[in-house]
Amino acid sequence: MYDKTVRRRRAVLGLLVGCSLILLTAYFGEPAGGALHSVQRGILEVVSPIQEGASRALKPIRDLFGWVGDTVSAKGDLKDARKERDMWRATAIRNEAAAREADKLRGLVGLDRAPKSLAPYGPVTARVIGRSSTVWYGRIFIDKGSSSGIKRNYAVLGSDGDAQDGAGLIGRVESVTANAATVRLITDASMSVPARTVKTDASGDVKPKAGNPRDLILDYTNKNDPIGVGDPVVTAGTTSQRSDLTSVYPPDLPIGRVTRIDEPGSEDQEVHLAPFVDLQRVEFVQVLTKTVDGNR
Amino acid sequence: MPSATPQLLLRAAALGVAVVLIQVAAVSQVVLFGTNADLTPLVVAAVGLLCGSIPGALFGFGVGLFVDAALVQTMGLSSLVFIAAGYGAGRLRELRDPQAGVVPMVVGAAATAITTFGFGVMNFLLGIDAPVSFLLLRQILATIILNALIALPVFALVRRWLSPVLPEDPRRRRRRAYTTGGLSPLSRA
Numbered sequence: 001m002y003d004k005t006v007r008r009r010r011a012v013l014g015l016l017v018g019c020s021l022i023l024l025t026a027y028f029g030e031p032a033g034g035a036l037h038s039v040q041r042g043i044l045e046v047v048s049p050i051q052e053g054a055s056r057a058l059k060p061i062r063d064l065f066g067w068v069g070d071t072v073s074a075k076g077d078l079k080d081a082r083k084e085r086d087m088w089r090a091t092a093i094r095n096e097a098a099a100r101e102a103d104k105l106r107g108l109v110g111l112d113r114a115p116k117s118l119a120p121y122g123p124v125t126a127r128v129i130g131r132s133s134t135v136w137y138g139r140i141f142i143d144k145g146s147s148s149g150i151k152r153n154y155a156v157l158g159s160d161g162d163a164q165d166g167a168g169l170i171g172r173v174e175s176v177t178a179n180a181a182t183v184r185l186i187t188d189a190s191m192s193v194p195a196r197t198v199k200t201d202a203s204g205d206v207k208p209k210a211g212n213p214r215d216l217i218l219d220y221t222n223k224n225d226p227i228g229v230g231d232p233v234v235t236a237g238t239t240s241q242r243s244d245l246t247s248v249y250p251p252d253l254p255i256g257r258v259t260r261i262d263e264p265g266s267e268d269q270e271v272h273l274a275p276f277v278d279l280q281r282v283e284f285v286q287v288l289t290k291t292v293d294g295n296r
Numbered sequence: 297m298p299s300a301t302p303q304l305l306l307r308a309a310a311l312g313v314a315v316v317l318i319q320v321a322a323v324s325q326v327v328l329f330g331t332n333a334d335l336t337p338l339v340v341a342a343v344g345l346l347c348g349s350i351p352g353a354l355f356g357f358g359v360g361l362f363v364d365a366a367l368v369q370t371m372g373l374s375s376l377v378f379i380a381a382g383y384g385a386g387r388l389r390e391l392r393d394p395q396a397g398v399v400p401m402v403v404g405a406a407a408t409a410i411t412t413f414g415f416g417v418m419n420f421l422l423g424i425d426a427p428v429s430f431l432l433l434r435q436i437l438a439t440i441i442l443n444a445l446i447a448l449p450v451f452a453l454v455r456r457w458l459s460p461v462l463p464e465d466p467r468r469r470r471r472r473a474y475t476t477g478g479l480s481p482l483s484r485a
Binding site for chain 1: 317322327328349354357360361362365366367370372375379419432
């Protein structure tokens with residue numbers, strides 16, 4: 001009797017582990033349009049309205065926890081914020097004058113195609129209805145899908161509610177159903193975004209640092225690039241002249257700001273940036289549904 | 297091991313779906329101490345502790361499958377680590393049947409550790425390129441501590457939900473009768 005119980009237990013355990021391994025192997029072996037991926041999309045389709053309902057219903061509880069956390073951290077931030085505000089106010093005045101001058105010059109040389117706003121990119125606003133909780137997969141779920149014109153690989157912007165630095169690129173659309181989509185965040189281990197610094201035009205690829213959503217790496221920079229702490233980093237857009245090598249991200253979308261440079265001036269220099277958007281606090285996003293001039 | 301009645305299966309399935317939806321829609325969006333809690337390993341471990349190793353492993357497999365499907369993750373990955381958590385908790389109950397009040401807390405922390413580290417190891421084996429940093433370890437440790445703190449109420453809720461359909465365990469009935477003074481095996485003899 002005892003042996004039978006033990007055998008049965010081991011058989012069930014072996015069967016479950018075997019099933020998991022078969023699923024794992026099959027999932028890796030199939031293309032994005034394969035059966036298991038289709039099942040995932042089907043489940044997402046069914047679950048997303050429930051998720052949306054649950055997300056709305058549980059918002060007061062989230063807000064309560066958020067309020068407690070924000071109150072504690074806000075006290076510490078207030079002093080720094082005031083100092084920064086004064087600095088930015090002075091910078092904004094200088095920038096306003098520079099922008100006016102740049103507009104004139106751009107018009108003169110025929111380069112006035114840079115977008116003044118996101119309107120030409122056909123932004124579609126969506127609500128965040130769910131979030132992946134592991135440190136390995138940076139994904140959120142939004143309540144708009146292909147019925148709103150959203151397709152795979154569209155760039156996604158978000159805001160965490162901060163007036164100044166709290167908006168920017170947060171990721172790209174990974175999979176779409178009729179009324180929902182998943183967004184792979186820039187903090188996902190598999191993401192890489194072509195980017196450049198605004199001040200010095202140093203280019204590289206923005207990649208995540210696993211375990212810390214407030215730290216990104218600007219990889220593949222040149223050791224001679226004059227990058228400084230505090231430099232804003234934006235998307236590079238399409239840099240190739242070939243039409244089949246267009247970037248999925250429009251140019252000049254803000255990503256983050258350089259916080260420190262490890263081993264500067266060496267081949268191994270590592271440029272760290274803090275994303276403009278606190279990805280844990282994003283509630284609404286904008287999906288850019290149109291491409292302007294091949295994202296150049 | 298309790299026999300799986302239809303009511304138990306139904307309640308376990310409802311519990312699995314509810315916990316994943318609550319996790320995705322609410323808990324994962326609440327940041328505490330720089331991380332967020334993960335209810336799924338706690339609930340899987342609680343089911344293992346209450347029902348035994350095979351129900352725990354089956355529940356872990358089911359919840360893992362649903363997590364992978366709902367979060368568009370690699371199918372089978374969460375199932376594998378949750379099987380370990382559910383089976384381990386169930387075996388602890390079958391072999392030791394610990395009665396201390398802090399058991400759910402310890403088992404919850406252990407289940408979270410198994411799933412987070414297991415998930416990490418599997419990801420590395422599958423070739424997901426992410427540097428192992430102190431920050432990553434810190435985040436994992438913070439999740440384990442946070443989960444340990446909420447393990448007791450989560451376990452109480454799971455027990456409350458499942459207890460009406462759980463068959464009475466003869467070992468527990470015997471112990472309860474013995475410790476409350478009546479029906480001692482000695483006095484009966």
